[in-house]
Amino acid sequence: MPVTIKDVAKEAGVSPSTVSRVISNHPRISPQTTAKVKKIMDELGYHPNMLAKSLVMQKSKTLGIILPRPAEELFVNLFFSEFIRGIVAQASRIGYDLLMTSGVTQMDEADAITKLVKGKKVDGIIILTSRKKDPVIKLLQEMKFPFVVIGRSDEFENILSVDNDNIKAATDVTNYLISIGHKRIGFVSGPAHLIVSQDRLTGYTEALKAAQLETKPEWIVEGEFLQESGYLAMSSIMSLENRPSALIVTDDLVAYGVLRGLTELGYKVPEDISIISFNNITISELTNPPLNSVEIGIYQMGYTASQLLIRSIEDGVDSKRELIPHRIITRQSCAPLLEK
Amino acid sequence: MPVTIKDVAKEAGVSPSTVSRVISNHPRISPQTTAKVKKIMDELGYHPNMLAKSLVMQKSKTLGIILPRPAEELFVNLFFSEFIRGIVAQASRIGYDLLMTSGVTQMDEADAITKLVKGKKVDGIIILTSRKKDPVIKLLQEMKFPFVVIGRSDEFENILSVDNDNIKAATDVTNYLISIGHKRIGFVSGPAHLIVSQDRLTGYTEALKAAQLETKPEWIVEGEFLQESGYLAMSSIMSLENRPSALIVTDDLVAYGVLRGLTELGYKVPEDISIISFNNITISELTNPPLNSVEIGIYQMGYTASQLLIRSIEDGVDSKRELIPHRIITRQSCAPLLEK
DNA sequence: TTGAAAGCGCTAACAA
DNA sequence: TTGTTAGCGCTTTCAA
Numbered sequence: 001m002p003v004t005i006k007d008v009a010k011e012a013g014v015s016p017s018t019v020s021r022v023i024s025n026h027p028r029i030s031p032q033t034t035a036k037v038k039k040i041m042d043e044l045g046y047h048p049n050m051l052a053k054s055l056v057m058q059k060s061k062t063l064g065i066i067l068p069r070p071a072e073e074l075f076v077n078l079f080f081s082e083f084i085r086g087i088v089a090q091a092s093r094i095g096y097d098l099l100m101t102s103g104v105t106q107m108d109e110a111d112a113i114t115k116l117v118k119g120k121k122v123d124g125i126i127i128l129t130s131r132k133k134d135p136v137i138k139l140l141q142e143m144k145f146p147f148v149v150i151g152r153s154d155e156f157e158n159i160l161s162v163d164n165d166n167i168k169a170a171t172d173v174t175n176y177l178i179s180i181g182h183k184r185i186g187f188v189s190g191p192a193h194l195i196v197s198q199d200r201l202t203g204y205t206e207a208l209k210a211a212q213l214e215t216k217p218e219w220i221v222e223g224e225f226l227q228e229s230g231y232l233a234m235s236s237i238m239s240l241e242n243r244p245s246a247l248i249v250t251d252d253l254v255a256y257g258v259l260r261g262l263t264e265l266g267y268k269v270p271e272d273i274s275i276i277s278f279n280n281i282t283i284s285e286l287t288n289p290p291l292n293s294v295e296i297g298i299y300q301m302g303y304t305a306s307q308l309l310i311r312s313i314e315d316g317v318d319s320k321r322e323l324i325p326h327r328i329i330t331r332q333s334c335a336p337l338l339e340k
Numbered sequence: 341m342p343v344t345i346k347d348v349a350k351e352a353g354v355s356p357s358t359v360s361r362v363i364s365n366h367p368r369i370s371p372q373t374t375a376k377v378k379k380i381m382d383e384l385g386y387h388p389n390m391l392a393k394s395l396v397m398q399k400s401k402t403l404g405i406i407l408p409r410p411a412e413e414l415f416v417n418l419f420f421s422e423f424i425r426g427i428v429a430q431a432s433r434i435g436y437d438l439l440m441t442s443g444v445t446q447m448d449e450a451d452a453i454t455k456l457v458k459g460k461k462v463d464g465i466i467i468l469t470s471r472k473k474d475p476v477i478k479l480l481q482e483m484k485f486p487f488v489v490i491g492r493s494d495e496f497e498n499i500l501s502v503d504n505d506n507i508k509a510a511t512d513v514t515n516y517l518i519s520i521g522h523k524r525i526g527f528v529s530g531p532a533h534l535i536v537s538q539d540r541l542t543g544y545t546e547a548l549k550a551a552q553l554e555t556k557p558e559w560i561v562e563g564e565f566l567q568e569s570g571y572l573a574m575s576s577i578m579s580l581e582n583r584p585s586a587l588i589v590t591d592d593l594v595a596y597g598v599l600r601g602l603t604e605l606g607y608k609v610p611e612d613i614s615i616i617s618f619n620n621i622t623i624s625e626l627t628n629p630p631l632n633s634v635e636i637g638i639y640q641m642g643y644t645a646s647q648l649l650i651r652s653i654e655d656g657v658d659s660k661r662e663l664i665p666h667r668i669i670t671r672q673s674c675a676p677l678l679e680k
Numbered sequence: 681t682t683g684a685a686a687g688c689g690c691t692a693a694c695a696a
Numbered sequence: 697t698t699g700t701t702a703g704c705g706c707t708t709t710c711a712a
Contacts, residue, residue, distance in 0.1 A: 002460075004704095005706065006706095015683045016707090017682075017708075021708095029682080047458030050460060050461050051391055051706090052688090053706055055688050055705080055707095056688045062439070067424070084440070088442050089442065092443070092452075097439050099437050099438070101428065102428045118385075119389060282623070342689095344688095346689080354698075355700075358698060360692085369698080390690095391690090393691080395705070396690050397704090
């Protein structure tokens with residue numbers, strides 16, 4: 001039998017409401033009573049029933065997240081762990097937990113979310129991937145329920161989001177290559193329906209334009225966030241007559257595929273071609289040569305998202321875009337291009 | 341304003357209990373009423389408040405998991421994502437969600453667990469890492485609260501657990517090397533306080549003994565689940581006079597460190613030395629050469645753990661050890677050793 | 681400073 | 697087959 005507030009009250013010779021007040025540090029309560037009640041709580045091993053509390057308080061102190069689908073979002077997977085750690089670390093600090101769920105067989109994300117929201121199991125929701133015209137964002141927006149998206153929405157301006165400045169990041173990367181002498185720069189992009197793909201591509205294009213460098217459609221290849229895509233992209237690009245001297249790749253795993261293909265074909269990196277990619281996952285320092293990559297601060301994104309969402313729940317802030325700084329990690333996959 | 345069971349009742353002209361019965365498919369309820377109530381529920385967009393339901397039912401339909409500490413359990417990290425996916429997939433199917441929490445700064449795992457359990461936020465708990473004399477297992481055992489451990493307990497026999505047969509797996513690996521001609525086999529182990537380390541080491545030792553092969557203390561090196569450990573282990577082992585012709589490594593990441601060091605020193609794998617490791621994480625097929633590794637079925641472990649725990653919650657089964665089969669993945673890091 | 685009582689939204693005897 | 701009622705464990709007016 002669990003010990004309730006009534007048991008404590010009876011044992012301490014006070015009323016349940018007094019015990020309740022002690023629990024929540026109510027200001028107007030005598031030190032003696034407080035001490036007495038606290039002692040009894042310890043003795044009895046009392047812990048408040050959070051369900052009951054949540055029911056009357058109308059809030060669960062819980063954040064919700066929908067587990068991304070396996071195949072579709074492999075991308076997210078590779079740093080899922082670090083991301084979750086960021087969320088939970090911050091949430092726990094403020095007394096929130098994280099509830100994870102997923103759409104069952106036929107039931108999609110939208111239903112899973114509705115269930116959480118209307119079922120009052122969570123006070124806010126974190127959306128992991130932002131696709132173009134994301135229906136989930138629209139749903140949450142309509143329900144006027146607190147949520148934060150990782151990435152950004154192409155439809156709604158005034159929402160809570162945590163993102164990298166992917167356009168800027170891609171611009172920086174492009175300029176970095178330009179600064180070490182490259183003039184022909186290719187781009188291996190990710191799935192077009194993801195906003196992150198779109199933004200990075202934009203940054204690349206803009207940087208080339210600004211530098212008045214040549215841009216060719218065949219230098220841009222789109223693929224999945226898979227090693228194979230890198231391999232394919234590589235072979236398509238290397239077979240060009242006038243091929244790039246440097247390649248920007250949208251993700252480390254893809255870059256690994258590129259690297260692998262290059263090695264197989266007998267090319268040397270960075271002597272024959274320079275490679276730089278995004279996300280800086282574990283693997284990027286393990287490749288041969290170690291990959292230059294853009295650190296995007298996954299843990300911090302999780303941490304910040306959590307923080308922003310909780311603030312939104314508690315203070316009602318519901319429109320803010322937080323940008324997590326990125327940073328180019330220089331390793332050995334890029335080399336200066338000497339004039340010739 | 342959320343729509344409650346009362347609103348539905350009033351609108352449908354029935355009592356709240358009737359609505360409740362419709363929700364839970366009570367057998368004795370007329371088709372007409374059912375239809376009418378369901379219609380109203382749809383119209384009003386009704387969803388049951390799970391907190392209220394949980395409060396009266398005394399169960400939350402939620403599983404709990406404590407996020408492993410960063411540094412200590414890097415090991416778990418690498419397949420965290422796949423593991424969680426397994427848990428959530430199965431849990432969702434049966435209508436359970438997963439609640440994640442972590443010890444705040446000073447507050448340790450035990451407190452976090454007590455809070456979840458006594459606070460009634462979860463119906464059962466999944467323990468991710470099993471250390472020797474794990475205090476958390478003891479705590480849960482004492483509270484008589486449903487839980488399942490991934491791995492096994494060295495103290496308690498009669499608990500719920502999902503594990504690989506790590507002793508057998510290590511035996512299999514050792515025998516595999518023996519079968520292709522190796523007689524001098526080394527072992528790079530993990531942290532001694534983890535049961536998985538202990539079991540794999542045991543399996544290795546037993547297999548050698550059974551084959552009446554030589555075993556030398558200096559062929560066994562213990563380290564962390566880190567690349568660096570592999571590097572260190574490698575240099576210690578390769579500097580021996582009579583060194584092994586094959587190495588069993590406790591984890592792919594560590595094996596990567598070994599591989600790297602070997603390459604740096606000019607050794608060739610598998611010509612100069614064969615390497616095989618455990619866990620079969622993404623990285624193991626990306627190395628050069630691709631690593632032979634033991635697939636341990638992480639997703640399935642999560643899935644099974646979830647299943648076992650829910651069964652325990654609902655039917656009271658509380659003592660069962662489920663073994664997930666392992667399987668050696670043959671790639672290019674092992675070569676037969678010819679007699680000489 | 682403390683207590684009594686009502687109620688959060690739901691389920692489940694018991695009665696009808 | 698359906699309704700009435702009590703109560704899950706907590707918070708919070710209102711009164712004392």
